[in-house]
Amino acid sequence: MHSSHATHPTARSGAWHTFWRCFAMITLLSWATGCASLPANTDRRASTAFNAPDQTPLGQLVHARRAQAGARSDSGFYLLDGVEIALTSRLALIDGAQRSLDLQYYAIHADASTEVILQRLRDAARRGVRVRILLDDFNSVGPDAQVLRLAFEPNIEIRLFNPLPGSRNSLVGRILTSLHDVPRIQKRMHNKVFIADNAWGITGGRNLGDRYFGAGEKQNFVDLDVLAAGRIVRDMSASFDRYWNNELAYPVQTLLDKEDLEKLRELAVPGAQSVKSGGVIPAAAAAPAPGAVLPGVTAAEVRQADRPSMDLRKVELRWAPSTLLVDKPGKIGPGDDEVDAGDTVIDGLMSALRLAQKDVLIISPYFVPGTQMMAVYEELRKRGVRIRVLTNSLASNDAPAAHAGYERYRKDLLAMGVELYEMRSDPESAKQLVGSGGDQRPKSDAGKEPDSRASLHSKAVVIDNRLSIIGSMNLDLRSQLKNSEVALVIRGSPVAQELTRQIEAMLAGGAYRVEQRQGKLHWAAPKGASFGDEDKEPGASAKLRLIVRLVAPFAPDEML
Structure with a gap:
C-alpha cells in the first residue's frame, strides 16, 4: 500500500542524512559496549497447571453459578471495562485461590497499583498457593526490575x-548491547493472562501498573x-504452560540474584537520576515502607492492600460458546522467520472478519493495517459491510511512531468507506472514560486528582453484533508478525451487545469522527459534545x- 502523501526529494534526502548519522552513532556505541550474551537456560524445571479445579472452592463456585443459570454452555464471561473492577476482580482471584495462581504479562510496573497485587500474591504464597509469573523481559529494567524481588519468596x-x-540499569544500554540480535529482541511476548486454580481467569489488553488502573499522574x-x-x-x-515450559522462559535466578536487585535499588536514592524517567527520585522512594513488597512505595500505598475484592458470587456471568485464539511460543523464535508459528491470532481474527455480513466494530489503540488487512476491509466494504474503527488520535497515542504508520492508511480507509474515530486525549475525557481508581489515585499537593490524559489501550472486535473477540492483540503488523498474542472469541448476542454499547459510549463521549472534506482531513466532534470540530490533529502540538x-518515511509498518 502506497502512502497518500508525496515527499519532496530534498526533504527526503535531508531526512536520510539524519537517519544515517543516528545509525552510525548507535553502531559505534554498540561496538564500544560490546555484545552481551545470555547464560545457558539449564535450571528450568517443567511444571503444569493444577489439573483438578473442581476440587477447589473457585471451581465449585463455577459449577454452582452455571447450575443456577441453567446454562448449556460450559464457560461464563463478564466484561471488565472499569479500573475499579479490573483491580478488584484480580484481587478476588488471588484471595479465592487455594492451589495455584498463574500470571502471564508483557509488562508489570513497580508502582502503587502493582504493590497491591504483589502483596496479595505474596500472602497467597505464604498460605500454600503455588504462584507462577511469566513476564516478557523487555520492560524489567530500572525501577521496574524491583518486581522481580517476588521471585525470591517461597512458593x-x-x-x-x-x-x-x-x-538492568538502563533499557537503552541493554538494547545497545543486543544490536547483534535485533531480529530476536524485537519479538515480544504480548500475552496477558491471569488464572486462579485453573477455574477462573482474566485476559484482555491490560498490563499491571498505575496507568492501567486509573492511577497514572500524566x-x-x-x-x-x-x-x-x-x-x-x-x-x-x-497456553500458559506452553510458554512457561518453553526454552525462551528463563528463571529469574538464572539471570540475576538478590544482590543484583539490591544494587539496582540503591540507584533510587535522593538526588540520584532515575534510569526510567531521567528525573530525580524523591527521598520517600528511597526505602521500602514497612510490609511493602516493592521498595519504592509509601506506607499509605501499602495500606491500599487492604481494599476489598470483588464478590465472585454476585458477578453476572454471560454463559456462551467460546474458543481461545493464542499464538504458539515459536512465533517468538530466533531469526527473521516465524519458527513453528502456525496460524496466528491475527490470522484467526481476519478469518472471522471475512464472515461478517452486516457490521464490524473494531477498537484498537495501534491501527496499522498493512496490505493484507486492507484487502480484507476492501472486500467487506464491497459487500456492503459497515466498518467502524476506534483508535488513538495523535495526541492520545503513547507511541507516536505507530500513529505515523496509521496515517499512511487513513485517507485510503476513508476512501473505501471505513468509518474512523480517534480518541480525544484531554483530562475531561480521561475522567469520563477511564473512571476513578478510588483511593489509589495519586493526589497533588493541593489534594486534587491530577489532570492525567486519556490514551486508548482496549483491543476488541465485534462482528454482526453476535461475535466478540477480546484480547491482547492490536490490529497492526506488529501483532500479526512480531508479537505473540492471545484472544477470547465469544459467540452470542448478550456479550456482543454489551461490548458494542461500551464502545459506542466511547464514540459518543470522547472521540472525533475523521472525515475527508475537499481532499483535507476534518475531525468532527460528536453531537452535543462540550468540545468542537478540528481541522488538524486534535490536541497535538506542532x-x-x-x-x-x-519518523514516517523510515518506519516499516511491521516495526510499529
Missing part, C-alpha cells in the same frame, strides 16, 4: 521470556478485560506533528 517462581542480556489507559470461568480457563492454562512527519 513463587518468576520466569522472564525472551530475555535481553546486559545490565496518562491513564482506557482499557478492557474479560473475566472468564469454566472450561475456557483450562484452555488458557494450557512539535509532535513534526516528529511524526520525520
Whole structure:
C-alpha cells in the first residue's frame, strides 16, 4: 500500500542524512559496549497447571453459578471495562485461590497499583498457593526490575521470556548491547493472562501498573478485560504452560540474584537520576515502607492492600460458546522467520472478519493495517459491510511512531468507506472514560486528582453484533508478525451487545469522527459534545506533528 502523501526529494534526502548519522552513532556505541550474551537456560524445571479445579472452592463456585443459570454452555464471561473492577476482580482471584495462581504479562510496573497485587500474591504464597509469573523481559529494567524481588519468596517462581542480556540499569544500554540480535529482541511476548486454580481467569489488553488502573499522574489507559470461568480457563492454562515450559522462559535466578536487585535499588536514592524517567527520585522512594513488597512505595500505598475484592458470587456471568485464539511460543523464535508459528491470532481474527455480513466494530489503540488487512476491509466494504474503527488520535497515542504508520492508511480507509474515530486525549475525557481508581489515585499537593490524559489501550472486535473477540492483540503488523498474542472469541448476542454499547459510549463521549472534506482531513466532534470540530490533529502540538512527519518515511509498518 502506497502512502497518500508525496515527499519532496530534498526533504527526503535531508531526512536520510539524519537517519544515517543516528545509525552510525548507535553502531559505534554498540561496538564500544560490546555484545552481551545470555547464560545457558539449564535450571528450568517443567511444571503444569493444577489439573483438578473442581476440587477447589473457585471451581465449585463455577459449577454452582452455571447450575443456577441453567446454562448449556460450559464457560461464563463478564466484561471488565472499569479500573475499579479490573483491580478488584484480580484481587478476588488471588484471595479465592487455594492451589495455584498463574500470571502471564508483557509488562508489570513497580508502582502503587502493582504493590497491591504483589502483596496479595505474596500472602497467597505464604498460605500454600503455588504462584507462577511469566513476564516478557523487555520492560524489567530500572525501577521496574524491583518486581522481580517476588521471585525470591517461597512458593513463587518468576520466569522472564525472551530475555535481553546486559545490565538492568538502563533499557537503552541493554538494547545497545543486543544490536547483534535485533531480529530476536524485537519479538515480544504480548500475552496477558491471569488464572486462579485453573477455574477462573482474566485476559484482555491490560498490563499491571498505575496507568492501567486509573492511577497514572500524566496518562491513564482506557482499557478492557474479560473475566472468564469454566472450561475456557483450562484452555488458557494450557497456553500458559506452553510458554512457561518453553526454552525462551528463563528463571529469574538464572539471570540475576538478590544482590543484583539490591544494587539496582540503591540507584533510587535522593538526588540520584532515575534510569526510567531521567528525573530525580524523591527521598520517600528511597526505602521500602514497612510490609511493602516493592521498595519504592509509601506506607499509605501499602495500606491500599487492604481494599476489598470483588464478590465472585454476585458477578453476572454471560454463559456462551467460546474458543481461545493464542499464538504458539515459536512465533517468538530466533531469526527473521516465524519458527513453528502456525496460524496466528491475527490470522484467526481476519478469518472471522471475512464472515461478517452486516457490521464490524473494531477498537484498537495501534491501527496499522498493512496490505493484507486492507484487502480484507476492501472486500467487506464491497459487500456492503459497515466498518467502524476506534483508535488513538495523535495526541492520545503513547507511541507516536505507530500513529505515523496509521496515517499512511487513513485517507485510503476513508476512501473505501471505513468509518474512523480517534480518541480525544484531554483530562475531561480521561475522567469520563477511564473512571476513578478510588483511593489509589495519586493526589497533588493541593489534594486534587491530577489532570492525567486519556490514551486508548482496549483491543476488541465485534462482528454482526453476535461475535466478540477480546484480547491482547492490536490490529497492526506488529501483532500479526512480531508479537505473540492471545484472544477470547465469544459467540452470542448478550456479550456482543454489551461490548458494542461500551464502545459506542466511547464514540459518543470522547472521540472525533475523521472525515475527508475537499481532499483535507476534518475531525468532527460528536453531537452535543462540550468540545468542537478540528481541522488538524486534535490536541497535538506542532512539535509532535513534526516528529511524526520525520519518523514516517523510515518506519516499516511491521516495526510499529
